[in-house]
Amino acid sequence: xxxxxxxxxxxxxxxxxxxxxxxxxxxxxxxxxxxxxxxxxxxxxxxxxxxxxxxxxxxxxxxxxxxxxxxxxxxxxxxxxxxxxxxxxxxxxxxxxxxxxxxxxxxxxxxxxxxxxxxxxxxxxxxxxxxxxxxxxxxxxxxxxxxxxxxxxxxxxxxxxxxxxxxxxxxxxxxxxxxxxxxxxxxxxxxxxxxxxxxxxxxxxxxxxxxxxxxxxxxxxxxxxxxxxxxxxxxxxxxxxxxxxxxxxxxxxxxxxxxxxxxxxxxxxxxxxxxxxxxxxxxxxxxxxx
Amino acid sequence: xxxxxxxxxxxxxxxxxxxxxxxxxxxxxxxxxxxxxxxxxxxxxxxxxxxxxxxxxxxxxxxxxxxxxxxxxxxxxxxxxxxxxxxxxxxxxxxxxxxxxxxxxxxxxxxxxxxxxxxxxxxxxxxxxxxxxxxxxxxxxxxxxxxxxxxxxxxxxxxxxxxxxxxxxxxxxxxxxxxxxxxxxxxxxxxxxxxxxxxxxxxxxxxxxxxxxxxxxxxxxxxxxxxxxxxxxxxxxxxxxxxxxxxxxxxxxxxxxxxxxxxxxxxxxxxxxxxxxxxxxxxxxxxxxx
Numbered sequence: 275x276x277x278x279x280x281x282x283x284x285x286x287x288x289x290x291x292x293x294x295x296x297x298x299x300x301x302x303x304x305x306x307x308x309x310x311x312x313x314x315x316x317x318x319x320x321x322x323x324x325x326x327x328x329x330x331x332x333x334x335x336x337x338x339x340x341x342x343x344x345x346x347x348x349x350x351x352x353x354x355x356x357x358x359x360x361x362x363x364x365x366x367x368x369x370x371x372x373x374x375x376x377x378x379x380x381x382x383x384x385x386x387x388x389x390x391x392x393x394x395x396x397x398x399x400x401x402x403x404x405x406x407x408x409x410x411x412x413x414x415x416x417x418x419x420x421x422x423x424x425x426x427x428x429x430x431x432x433x434x435x436x437x438x439x440x441x442x443x444x445x446x447x448x449x450x451x452x453x454x455x456x457x458x459x460x461x462x463x464x465x466x467x468x469x470x471x472x473x474x475x476x477x478x479x480x481x482x483x484x485x486x487x488x489x490x491x492x493x494x495x496x497x498x499x500x501x502x503x504x505x506x507x508x509x510x511x512x513x514x515x516x517x518x519x520x521x522x523x524x525x526x527x528x529x530x531x532x533x534x535x536x537x538x539x540x541x542x543x544x545x546x547x548x549x550x551x552x553x554x555x556x557x558x559x560x561x562x563x564x
Numbered sequence: 565x566x567x568x569x570x571x572x573x574x575x576x577x578x579x580x581x582x583x584x585x586x587x588x589x590x591x592x593x594x595x596x597x598x599x600x601x602x603x604x605x606x607x608x609x610x611x612x613x614x615x616x617x618x619x620x621x622x623x624x625x626x627x628x629x630x631x632x633x634x635x636x637x638x639x640x641x642x643x644x645x646x647x648x649x650x651x652x653x654x655x656x657x658x659x660x661x662x663x664x665x666x667x668x669x670x671x672x673x674x675x676x677x678x679x680x681x682x683x684x685x686x687x688x689x690x691x692x693x694x695x696x697x698x699x700x701x702x703x704x705x706x707x708x709x710x711x712x713x714x715x716x717x718x719x720x721x722x723x724x725x726x727x728x729x730x731x732x733x734x735x736x737x738x739x740x741x742x743x744x745x746x747x748x749x750x751x752x753x754x755x756x757x758x759x760x761x762x763x764x765x766x767x768x769x770x771x772x773x774x775x776x777x778x779x780x781x782x783x784x785x786x787x788x789x790x791x792x793x794x795x796x797x798x799x800x801x802x803x804x805x806x807x808x809x810x811x812x813x814x815x816x817x818x819x820x821x822x823x824x825x826x827x828x829x830x831x832x833x834x835x836x837x838x839x840x841x842x843x844x845x846x847x848x849x850x851x852x853x854x
Contacts, residue, residue: 293708300708300716351673356665375646376719379669380712383641386673387707390680394700402693406684409699413681418583418590422674426590429666442586449587 275555278321278338279314281331285339289392303373303381304388308346311364311504313562315487315555316458317342322552323462323476326545333399337408337461340392344412345454347385348421350378357429358509365504386416399465407464415457424450437516444518447488448481455484475541482538483556489531490560492517496524531560565845568611568628569604571621575629579682593663593671594678598636601654601794603852605777605845606748607632612842613752613766616835623689627698627751630682634706635744637675640668642715648799655794676706689755697754705747714740727806734808737778738771745774765831772828773846779821780850782807786814821850 286309293301317338324334353360353368355375360368370378392398393408414420427446431438438446459480463473494503495510496519510517519527535556542549576599583591607628614624643650643658644665651661660668682688683698704710717736721728728736749770753763784793785800786809800807809817825846832839 290708296717296720297708297713299720300713304708347673351669354666354669356669376644377716379641379644379646380716380719382673383637383676383706384708384712386676387703387710387712390699391703391707394696394703402696406692406695406699409680409696410684413677413684416673417677417681418580418587418594418674420677422670422677423587423590426667426670427586429670430586430589 275314275318278318279312281321281335282314282317282338282342283309285335286342289336289339289343289388299373299377300381300384303369303377304385306372307350307369307381308343308385311366312342312346314338314342315559316345316455318555319455319458319480319483319552320461320465322549322555323459324465325462326548327462327466327468329462329465332397333465334462336392336395336398337465340389340398340408341412341454341458341461343385343392344389344416347382347389348416348425348454350382350385352425354378357425360506362500362505401467404465404467408461411457411460411464415453420449420453421451424448424453432513432515437521440518440521443516443521444485447485451488451491452481452484455487456480459483472544475544479538479541479552479556482534482541483559486531486534486538486556487559489518489527489534490562492519493524493527493531494562495519528560535560565603565605565608568608569602571611571625572604572607572628572632573599575625576632579626579629579633579678589663589667590671590674593659593667594675596662597640597659597671598633598675601656602632602636604628604632605849606635606745608845609745609748609770609773609842610751610755612839612845613749614755615752616838617752617756617758619752619755622687623755624752626682626685626688627755628748630679630688630698631702631744631748631751633675633679633682634702637672637679638706638711638715638744640672640675644668647715647719650796652790652795691757694754694757698751701747701750701754705743710739710743711741714738714743722803722805727811730808730811733806733811734775737775741778741781742771742774745777746770749773762834765834769828769831769842769846772824772831773849776821776824776828776846777849779808779817779824780852782809783814783817783821784852785809818850825850 290304290308320338320341321334349363350369352358353363354370361371369381390409394405399405424446428450456477460473460477463476495507498507500507538556539553542552580594580598610628610631611624639653640659642648643653644660650658680699684695689695714736718740746767750763750767753766785797788797790797828846829843832842
């Protein structure tokens with residue numbers, strides 16, 4: 275994963291080059307938010323998925339970098355004072371702390387546009403049908419029936435007087451983080467023009483992996499330190515926020531994450547040992563301490 | 565243009581349907597920002613361009629609606645307290661006033677994603693190469709070398725101690741509003757798979773039209789009332805902001821807008837009377853009082 279992260283950072287360097295003149299500030303802010311740091315799990319999923327289908331490394335890297343740009347934008351906007359109001363992200367000050375709020379809004383906006391630009395450019399794949407399908411998939415995962423919709427549910431849950439039930443929490447997390455992880459797992463199959471049943475297997479793997487990942491994230495928030503995670507922890511408890519951890523308790527939540535991770539891996543049974551790294555990722559997701 | 569606006573609103577109704585359940589608030593906010601109001605100049609450009617090439621009305625309407633969604637998101641974010649901090653837009657309270665700041669950030673983000681989703685879906689055009697090219701064009705016009713870049717220059721200009729020179733103002737406005745107007749004029753030619761020289765003629769028309777439009781907007785800000793425009797006026801003078809109007813004076817600025825509008829129309833000479841409405845739009849752009 276460290277090798278993949280370094281390669282993705284190099285792709286991001288090309289897609290968000292340092293700029294001269296007055297707009298340098300915008301490019302600098304985009305680079306601050308998107309390059310360096312982060313586990314690059316979404317990008318790793320793209321690369322590993324693409325590898326199964328013999329996709330050219332450069333196509334896969336551009337796609338991975340595009341998804342990581344989109345993810346970075348979502349973190350920048352989530353951290354804004356009017357949203358979660360966070361000061362620390364990936365071990366450094368959040369973008370609006372390092373720059374200012376207006377620059378953070380704009381850099382997030384520009385990262386989202388740039389993600390679609392990267393996918394739509396001919397360099398990403400010679401077949402325009404693949405490029406259009408990548409744009410469609412990313413837009414769906416990012417839009418009101420995906421990430422933005424989940425973030426809205428999250429905000430409403432924080433304002434509500436009654437805690438969410440388990441099914442509602444599951445739906446919130448599926449939208450907020452699950453859809454983009456699902457698309458990340460599916461993107462390699464799209465790039466490789468895989469047959470539908472294989473594309474669906476990767477999507478199903480991503481869906482279960484995303485759910486396991488989210489429980490693991492909530493467990494970390496409840497049990498790890500800011501030094502370990504590079505972001506403020508204990509946020510959910512402080513905010514009185516219902517998560518599967520607060521609802522089920524740490525032990526039952528951990529069991530459920532393990533069940534989901536195993537289920538994720540099982541979707542790739544047909545691929546044999548070629549998919550060992552993706553299975554290992556499912557195990558790592560629930561074992562990580564950062 | 566009123567007919568086009570009504571048709572575009574109907575297309576937006578389909579692309580941003582009212583939603584049930586907890587995410588209704590996000591869809592409501594998106595609809596509040598995008599449906600109803602606005603001159604729909606960008607959408608009108610798409611429809612009129614597409615008509616020249618016999619493009620199916622539904623393809624053109626979806627594309628027009630996508631560009632209007634993108635434009636609406638940019639207004640929502642520009643109006644935020646950390647940006648221009650405006651209370652009035654299209655004759656009603658801005659989104660963060662009618663809802664709240666977090667909802668405005670999110671609804672803007674979701675409108676951007678939804679614009680790309682609308683373009684990338686097969687319903688927009690049967691040829692995926694056209695869909696990919698539309699996504700690419702919109703992403704370029706919206707990103708750091710387009711609208712977001714222009715907005716950054718605008719913010720920096722407001723903070724700077726020295727006023728911008730004429731060339732710098734021209735560049736700022738080309739990025740901030742010109743690129744999206746240029747793409748709107750070009751989109752019909754993309755949908756119609758027009759030969760390159762015609763596509764370039766439409767882009768050149770849009771570029772000059774956009775520049776004329778921006779001067780007309782600055783003239784309105786200096787001379788019209790909020791009742792006429794549906795937004796706060798006198799903003800530029802209050803902010804001590806350099807525009808071509810402050811730099812050249814009202815009369816010379818008006819002459820330059822007229823010159824640009826005539827130049828815009830001249831790019832369409834080869835099209836004959838089929839392009840009369842687009843030529844009329846260039847004249848209207850500089851004559852309007854709202």
